């Protein structure tokens with residue numbers, strides 16, 4: 182594991198190309214005495230074709246980091262790039278298009294439309310955008326996620342794990358440059374959660390996708406290639422080739438509740 186230092190850039194940038202990066206990323210909420218510094222000058226590189234997990238105590242800035250990297254939230258200072266495109270300073274319309282065309286999202290709540298079949302849910306964002314899915318790619322995604330025999334089912338006819346796999350396929354359908362997953366296993370029991378994580382792993386290993394996942398669960402983080410640890414709005418450490426046990430050990434150092 183690395184030794185925390187000040188003013189360093191976290192990520193695997195020296196090993197592989199970068200899918201997204203942030204420099205001096207700062208986000209403050211509120212003003213005056215009530216200001217909360219959710220992100221405090223974060224420098225990070227998100228490696229292309231890898232699975233990155235973001236961990237840290239509640240309120241450490243994980244969701245804010247994800248939202249700023251994905252162009253879902255504005256920044257107070259600093260810069261964010263998706264590949265070579267600087268997204269900080271973009272207008273709302275441009276950002277909406279960039280998110281639609283280049284980023285995939287998964288959330289804790291699966292956010293599937295109940296009246297649509299799995300197949301229709303998977304292609305909905307592309308249908309709305311008026312884009313035709315690449316059928317070969319879509320078939321590959323559906324087979325990798327094991328959804329072939331579930332395509333005609335509506336969400337209510339699917340288990341939680343299957344619903345999240347549909348949400349995963351929807352995130353992958355447009356072959357985005359980057360997939361952000363915010364607690365994707367938060368609503369699942371451990372078996373269904375492990376299944377979704379192994380499909381995310383397959384998306385990276387077999388389909389060459391790039392995934393950034395926010396999680397509280399050391400077991401989930403153990404499926405990633407790199408864990409970034411946040412505390413008080415800063416990245417304070419990283420761990421390559423993590424295991425659930427090593428991540429848990431590292432988390433105990435943040436969380437007084439875990440200290441014996």
Ligand SMILES: Nc1ncnc2c1ncn2[C@@H]1O[C@H](COP(=O)(O)OP(=O)(O)OP(=O)(O)O)[C@@H](O)[C@H]1O
Nearest residue numbers: 210211217219237238239240241242243244245246
């Ligand atoms: N819209 C907002 N308005 C004001 N403060 C906010 C807002 N969103 C987040 N914050 C504050 O910013 C800090 C970081 O929040 P964030 O949601 O990024 O943390 P987190 O690590 O994702 O937490 P959790 O694990 O509990 O989801 C917290 O102190 C939070 O209260």
